[in-house]
Ligand SMILES: Nc1ncnc2c1ncn2[C@@H]1O[C@H](COP(=O)(O)OP(=O)(O)O)[C@@H](O)[C@H]1O
């Protein structure tokens with residue numbers, strides 16, 4: 001479930017003069033950004049700042065109107081090499097285990113390998129007892145854990161997470177955060193969006209700060225929080241930013 | 244005549260069995276053809292797609308006698324498929340019911356799968372499944388709605404009389420089904436037979452609707 005070490009790394013991911021426009025309106029503008037291997041990157045900004053669109057661009061679900069988004073020199077990653085967990089997890093209308101089997105089948109695993117891997121993954125993330133339940137009747141926190149487990153089951157090197165704890169209670173949130181820290185310790189690089197400052201402080205190595213569709217600051221977390229370079233970031237940190 | 248009728252009368256049983264055989268075969272075949280076609284219509288993007296969708300939807304309301312007439316012309320001796328000699332046989336009735344049920348199954352499948360694809364698209368694309376690979380996933384996840392659609396088709400086929408009367412001919416012991424027998428035997432005065440068959444049809448309809456309810460209850464559990 002950790003990345004396939006034999007395959008060459010797909011990181012860093014680099015964005016160069018990227019723009020995403022709909023109907024002539026620029027919704028995302030990124031002059032330059034890079035996602036480095038082994039870092040926990042938090043995409044921070046108020047609602048509507050363009051965080052979700054940024055993740056979708058990086059993951060390749062939408063194409064930039066201008067600029068380039070490129071993985072490590074010349075690599076065109078397979079779908080399983082970078083995964084995404086959506087803000088509202090989309091679980092299949094099947095059992096918990098079958099959700100994993102399906103993802104593993106898409107990654108090309110055979111029948112027995114699918115069963116073995118899914119059992120390992122479910123046990124690891126405390127979902128083993130829920131294996132036979134319909135996935136959609138799980139609690140919000142369990143659904144989000146399953147969504148993350150399913151995303152990492154196929155062994156991606158890079159994981160995008162869109163507000164993975166929004167709407168969860170504090171204990172479910174803590175479980176998810178612990179899960180993310182553990183996955184990082186195992187070698188997973190992840191990029192997560194949030195508008196929650198406290199969470200960003202807890203988790204981030206690097207911050208990408210978005211405001212009104214533009215990437216305004218990219219900095220190591222300690223520097224960003226100690227001395228934000230833009231007026232917008234200062235305002236956001238002092239909770240007086242209204243978009 | 245009233246006194247001789249019994250539920251286990253061999254003619255009665257033969258009529259019921261033929262009805263079951265014809266309708267189940269027709270709906271089974273329509274399912275095999277209609278489910279993948281409906282899914283392809285839901286996910287495919289090709290010129291003329293909206294026109295096809297409108298036509299399929301319109302054919303859902305096709306009057307059975309018109310479908311019967313079309314199949315009659317197709318299978319009659321001078322028709323394009325006349326050489327097979329199928330007219331006035333159970334096979335002709337299967338063809339007629341197939342053509343009545345197919346549009347229903349295609350249209351319901353198309354709508355169901357398209358809605359589900361709207362919900363699953365990003366997730367499946369993210370996991371590396373293009374539209375083609377998504378089709379089996381979507382069909383399985385829509386299984387409860389799709390079975391409900393099949394049951395609706397089954398209900399329509401069992402109740403239908405016009406089309407199978409035209410292409411089957413209500414020949415005793417050969418192409419006489421529950422509905423054609425009721426339609427024609429009543430006027431000849433065999434009321435017990437008609438009433439008995441009517442009761443069986445009612446029971447079947449109730450059973451189909453009960454099953455449909457059970458399936459959608461089960462589906463709601465998985466839909467969360
Ligand atoms: N397909 C679209 N067409 C037009 N506007 C969009 C589209 N998708 C998103 N937007 C707009 O782009 C802005 C950024 O959206 P989003 O990335 O979802 O913000 P965030 O995730 O930071 O809250 C929002 O104002 C949103 O309304």
Ligand SMILES: [Mg+2]
Nearest residue numbers: 051052162163
């Ligand atoms: Mg968002």
